[in-house]
Amino acid sequence: MAYVNENYLNVSESYLFSTIAAKIRGYLEENPEAPLIRLGIGDVTLPLPACVLEALHQATEEMGRKETFKGYGPEQGYEFLRECIAEGDYAARGIVMDASEIFVSDGSKCDTGNIQEIFGEGNTIAIPDPVYPVYVDTNVMAGKAGKRLENGRYSGIMYIECNRETGFKPVIPEGRADIVYLCYPNNPTGTVLDKKELAVWVDYALKNKVVLLYDAAYEAYISDNTIPRSIYEIDGARECAIEFKSFSKTAGFTGLRCAYTVIPKDLVAYTRKGDAVKLHKLWNRRQSTKFNGVPYITQKAAASLYTEQGRREIGERIRYYMGNARLIRSSLLQSGYEVFGGEHAPYVWLKTRDGMSSWEFFDHLLQNLQIAGTPGSGFGTNGEGYFRLTGFGSSENTLEAARRLTGGKSI
Amino acid sequence: MAYVNENYLNVSESYLFSTIAAKIRGYLEENPEAPLIRLGIGDVTLPLPACVLEALHQATEEMGRKETFKGYGPEQGYEFLRECIAEGDYAARGIVMDASEIFVSDGSKCDTGNIQEIFGEGNTIAIPDPVYPVYVDTNVMAGKAGKRLENGRYSGIMYIECNRETGFKPVIPEGRADIVYLCYPNNPTGTVLDKKELAVWVDYALKNKVVLLYDAAYEAYISDNTIPRSIYEIDGARECAIEFKSFSKTAGFTGLRCAYTVIPKDLVAYTRKGDAVKLHKLWNRRQSTKFNGVPYITQKAAASLYTEQGRREIGERIRYYMGNARLIRSSLLQSGYEVFGGEHAPYVWLKTRDGMSSWEFFDHLLQNLQIAGTPGSGFGTNGEGYFRLTGFGSSENTLEAARRLTGGKSI
Known part of the structure; x- marks a missing residue:
């Protein structure tokens, strides 16, 4: 008789996006003419850059000729792309990173979800709240999160409280942690950590042999040099951090799927006996055994982004x-809202007014201004009373939303 | 202090393909003019079909226009491809399979590796020997295989002995099993199970509430209607089997990455308390949380295979x-070898002569006939004394290899 993994039954069912969709559907059925603007979206909307299209067409041609056809590729990614990344995203910013320390993958969701596999039982896992739900859910599914509590939290997770008092920035935990998830620029709050703030975490990790799992999927949205675009800009991070980066939100690869994870060869964790084990070796084993690499044509497309044209086309998208x-952000500030993020991240995080809950604010915004956003409570306990809007809509719609937010109608 | 998953340290390091590569390199350095023929390859060599190239170009164009750009797709696959599969691979063969029971993925290696996640601790896992190593290794990494023994086996795995006496076919285990991996047509032995033989397994599974994990990645190579191309051709399989299929070896997608896994909604496994849980729901949770779907352009490419042109182009490749x-196969038989497979599978499995070990035969074949193959011992204990050759080379090279195998030079 086959037994299921009962930890799966312990995962909180998220109805966030399905509830949003149902509410919008209901509203539009009653108000078919309503000029709805969707600012809840976390997906890009601009088409793929020209350099990417060209690379895809060219690589497709190669796949159609016997002499240039590519079958199974290296699970870790083709050398040509790993070299581009090492040079373009690291060496060019003064960071030493060998191409062999970079693992190309089909997405940061997969990588941040799978990374917990290489860590053992008995680690105390610290996760900020509010947060991208994948970090918590994948630990729950692996039986590493303890019991589900009434408030939706888990007994075995150490929550890092991010709230108004901390400026939605993480504070070093008081108890013992072994693994810490961090995401900057942050989804959902749009906040960032400057070099000094991030250095505090690196110091803490080095002192306590903590591994930092640093999700930098939105780093391209940073325009201020004092804010690190990679955790490896901080001295010592090679010995304590894994970094996740993605082409999804830079070049619009959400539907094309390419990302990468960096595991420096200096980084170790320990056996119960205290022997150091290189995490690079374990992740390499994981990827070699359970993954068969990113399509050749996709990797050629990603490599095209490291040309002058590629950089320009990414820059245009980020600016948009x-x-x-x-x-x-400025419309909300003008209307008197308390706002976080939106300066070095595509996410704007606002505090609702008049004690409205996140869902009350959702309804309010939908019905009075015909704007759809995302309730902050969907990202964790500390998100209650907050709301997320994003810059991924069209500029025309965003302009109109700004008019409504600041304009005649009060919200 | 972060702890590693020590189960990873328990995985047998496979040096099979790296040792093969090193031996070939050494031989070619000493004999640079040697007309080496590689018949060890498990990868396709013919370029992508024309219908696939056309679909890729067209879908790439769509991704370049704002109106038709696709961002995040459904984690389970686009409806258009799931419908093609349900119709073309199931309904057309008289099998009822709803599109929602099909999960599109980036490869059967990933799916057969990840599937163990939805099963709990305490299952007895039965795996044939010889076998595709991913089934064993992924269970070892998850701590579900017990201790590594001196012979390279694991104390917690129930091995299904496939050998000369069983015709390299699996025999129902005597002890209790909960989960059984089967792969037919088989890699590495090329053997197949006819409907009656497979029905024995389905009956066994239904009686014992066993879940069968059926890897049918090579089903397109079957040319005899009495041999099932899907386990769902057997009555009752909807209640006991998960099926894995791939576009890798049919349409040459090894470098493009697309496959699918079928989990009928009738299929359950149990909690420790004895409650039935639908595996469809658990896998859906797994994929939604840890995967972000296959690229739109790849799914359009896969859908093109369900046209008349697509079927024809796949047929040409399979015939080749x-x-x-x-x-x-016939050359080996003519030379007096005992041979398995090679009739409904691209793999030919031969017994070495004169008591040669698999590696001795490798050296012998390389040095005397300049043919490279794969030692059977790399696939498990029962592979010792056997050897795998494949049909994935060019027809010119294969013809020349056949000449050498049957010709003047004796081996």
Whole structure:
């Protein structure tokens, strides 16, 4: 008789996006003419850059000729792309990172979800709240999170409280942690850590032999040099951090799927006996055994982003989305809202007014201004009373949303 | 202090393909003019079909226009591809399978590796020997295989002995099993199970509430209607089997990455308390949380295979590789070898002569006939004294290899 993994039954069912969709559907059925603007979206909307299209067409041609056809590729990614990344995203910023320390994958969701596999039982896992739900859920599914409590939290997770008092930034935990998830620029709050703030975490990790899992999927949205775009800009991070980066939100690869994870060869964790084991070796084993690499044509597409044209086309996209985010931010500030993020991230995080819950605010915004966003409570306990808007809409719609937010109608 | 998953340290390091590569390199350094023929390869060599190239180009164009750009897709696969599969691979063969029971993925290696996650601790896992190593290794990494023994086996795995006496077919285990991996047509032995033989397994599974994990990645190589191309051709399989299929070896997608896994909604496993849980729901949770779908362009490419042109182009490829496999098989038989497979599978499995070990035969074949193959011992204890050749080479090379195998030079 086959037994299921009962930890799966312990995962909180998230109805966040399905509830949002149902509410919007209901509203539009009653108000078919309503000029709805969707600012809840976490997905890109601009088409793929020209350099990417060209690379895809060219690589497709190669796959159609016997002489240039590519079958199974290396599970870790083709050398040509790993070299581009090492040079373009690290060496160019003064960071030493060997191409062999970079693992190309089909997405940061997969990588941040799978990474817990290489860690054992008995680690205390610290996760900020509010947070991207994948970090928590994948630990729950692996039986590493303890029991589900009434408030939706888990008994075995150490929550790092991010709230108004901390400026939605993480504070070093008081108890013992072994593994810490961090995401900066942050989803959902749009906040960032400057070099000094991040250095505090690196110092803490080095002192306590903690491994930091650093999700930097939105680093391209940073425009201020004092804010690190990679955790490896901080001295010592090679010995304590794994970094996740993605082409999803830079070049619009959400539907094309390419990302990468960096595990420096200096980074170790320990056996129960105290022997150090290189995490690079374990992740390499994981990827070699359970993954068969990213399509050749996708990797050629990603490599095209490291040309002058590629950089320019990414820059255009970032400027477009950030223009939207800044406009939302300034409109909200002008209307007297308390706002976080939206300066170095496509996400704007606002405090609701009049003690409204996140869902009350959702309804309010939908019905009075015909704007759809995302309730902050969907990202954790500390998100209650907050709300997320994003810069991923079209500039026309965002402009109109800004008009409504600041305009005649009061919200 | 972060702890590693020590189960990873328990995985047998496989040096099979790296040792093969090193031996070939050494031989070619000493004999740079040697006309080496590689028949060890498990990867396709023919380029992508024309219908796939066309679909890729067209879908790439769609991704370049704002109106038709696709961002995040459904984690389970686009409806258009799931419908093609349900119709083309199931309904057309009289099997009822709803599109929602099909999960599109980036490869059967990933799916057969990840599937163990939805099963709990305490299951007895039965795995044939010889076997594709991923089934064993992924269970070892999850701590579900017990201790590594001196012979390379694991104390917690129930091995299904496939050998000369059983015709390299699996025999129902005597002890209790909960989960059984089967792969037919088989890699590495090329053997198949007919409907009656497979029905024995389905009956066994239904009686004992066993879940069968059926890897049918090579089903397209079957040319005899009495041999099932899907386990769901057997009555009752919807209640006991998960099926894995792939576009890798049919349409040459090894470098493009697309496969699918079928989990009927009738299929359950149990909690420790004895409650039935639908595995469809658990896998859906797994994929939704840890996977972000297959690229839109790849799914359009896969859908193009369900056209008349697609079927024809796949047929041409299968005939080409099977022509090679049959030629290898007949040459070996003509030379007096005992041979398995090569009739409904691209793999030919031969017994070495004169008590040679698999590696001795490798050296012998390389040095005397300049043919490279794969030692059977790399696939498990029962592979010792056997050897795998494949039909994935070019027809010219395979013809020349056949000449050498049957010709003047004795081996």
